[in-house]
Amino acid sequence: MGSKLNLHIIFLLFFTLYVVQAQDFDVTKYGGAAGADITQALLNAWKDACAATGTAQVIIPKGTYTLNEVKFLGPCKGEIIFRVEGLVQAPPDPAAIKSDAWVVFETITGLTVFGGGTFDGQGQKAWTVNDCSMHFDTCRILPTNVRFNFITNGFIHDITSLNSKMFNLFLLGGNNVTFQHITVTAPANSLNTDGIHIGRSTGVKILDTTIGTGDDCVSVGDGTKDLTVSKVTCGPGHGISIGSLGKYDNEGPVAGVHVSDCTLTNTDNGVRIKTWPNSKPGSASDISFTGITMNNVSNPIILDQNYCPHAICDKQPSRVKVSGVKFDNIKGTSATQQCVILSCSPAVPCENVEIGEINLVYNGPLGPGNSTCLNVKPTFTGHQVPPVCTPPQA
Known part of the structure; x- marks a missing residue:
């Protein structure tokens, strides 16, 4: 027990030092503001963070923000920390998102997503138009809240996925990815809102997590x-x-x-x-x-x-x-x-x-x-x- 505790303390100290030494790319420094749409500001912050050498940290501070469909593409020059402290809200209308996901992280090695914040899919309207229970092969695939494609060495922890329009968190093609202290919340009548979906991935852990959903x-x-x-x-x-x-x-x-x-x-x-x-x-x-x-x-x-x-x-x-x-x-x-x-x-x-x-x-x-x-x-x-x-x- 003592050795496990010591290892945990060493990990926390290392992670704290890791965050302190990271270069910060705060969305509010790129024109983003609480109560407003931060899509372009966040993409600009990501572009600079992904191009930075060493460890870069993208920050969404506390507050409520709106965010349209976004894709954060790698590969990046260094490791990326994506720190979400605020409440980020998707467009309520499912037609506003044209692809199969609202937020996408793709082709990144060394990705940490954390911060205690919430990705709110505002899926209530989408659930009323989901006809997949009747037309399984032809129904429109509604967007996932947060999708992780081809992530290597990922750590997603201490975030909430709320009221996704369809799947909440989706990992495809991952390698050595851990989900820990995740909260997923959606009502029981929300169709196809799987909490965490894992596909074609190796070495994945889902730990200490609370999920309530409709699938x-x-x-x-x-x-x-x-x-x-x-x-x-x-x-x-x-x-x-x-x-x-x-x-x-x-x-x-x-x-x-x-x-x-x-x-x-x-x-x-x-x-x-x-x-x-x-x-x-x-x-x-x-x-x-x-x-x-x-x-x-x-x-x-x-x-x-x-x-x-x-x-x-x-x-x-x-x-x-x-x-x-x-x-x-x-x-x-x-x-x-x-x-x-x-x-x-x-x-x-x-x-x-x-x-x-x-x-x-x-x-x-x-x-x-x-x-x-x-x-x-x-x-x-x-x-x-x-x-x-x-x-x-x-």
């Missing part, structure tokens, strides 16, 4: 490897989900996803792996969910290889191979009678699925909790409540 608190896309999710508080939302996988050609394998010490409350799902029926070939392996607390969660444990949210899916079996999955030390209360659902593909049955200690209580009117198992033969350690895969699977 998955954490969602994991294809090509994700070596992902740690720990001490995330989730609710409302759709849980912590891997997938859905197998919809597109040439999806990368998902491997090494470890979720631990998380708490989910009043969510529509708990911990979940989902693949499309009639999918493209793919794989998901080396996955663990351990130390999870469920408070009135629907479908607390669900492995669904027939994921079809719009009831118009081809019923041919999934071709995504799921293997090496562990569920252990998962406890709490279920809002649905089926506490555990392991529904694997008949074309590529799940392999090496381990069920450890499970204690999920259903107190509804239908009788005790139960489980469903299809096309899987788990191994068991510990004790399971309710019994899992009993009677024998179909």
Whole structure:
């Protein structure tokens, strides 16, 4: 414990020195002002910071600002600190943002985003025009609040994403990126507002974070490897989900996803792996969910290889191979009678699925909790409540 504490103190001292020595590029020095649109001032500050040698710090001080669609492009000459202390607001009208994201950081090595501030997507109007639940393949993709594309050695911490029009934080093509002390807030009825989405990235950590939203608190896309999710508080939302996988050609394998010490409350799902029926070939392996607390969660444990949210899916079996999955030390209360659902593909049955200690209580009117198992033969350690895969699977 002492050595860990000393390392933490050394890190804080190093980070403090790192910030002190940075060159500052304050948006108010470029003509930006609270109560006004800072788009051009912020882009000018970014341009100078990105061109500076050494460490450069872009600063948005405390106050309320408006910001139109922006993209902060690298590569930069040195490392960049983006310090957001204020409340930054997007245009309320979704038509004002023409691309798939409001704020984009792209192709940067050595990026820190922090400051205690808030990115407010003002998504209330967008949610009313989101028709993706009815027209999944043709609906307009609404903008993500903050998107991180091809970031290497990133640290995003102590910021809030509020009321995004669609996804809140989105990482694509990242390498060695940590999200810590993040707050994501959106109402339960805000469609497709995933909290943090990770895709095609390696070496990512999501730590000590609070997410309440209208979709998955954490969602994991294809090509994700070596992902740690720990001490995330989730609710409302759709849980912590891997997938859905197998919809597109040439999806990368998902491997090494470890979720631990998380708490989910009043969510529509708990911990979940989902693949499309009639999918493209793919794989998901080396996955663990351990130390999870469920408070009135629907479908607390669900492995669904027939994921079809719009009831118009081809019923041919999934071709995504799921293997090496562990569920252990998962406890709490279920809002649905089926506490555990392991529904694997008949074309590529799940392999090496381990069920450890499970204690999920259903107190509804239908009788005790139960489980469903299809096309899987788990191994068991510990004790399971309710019994899992009993009677024998179909």
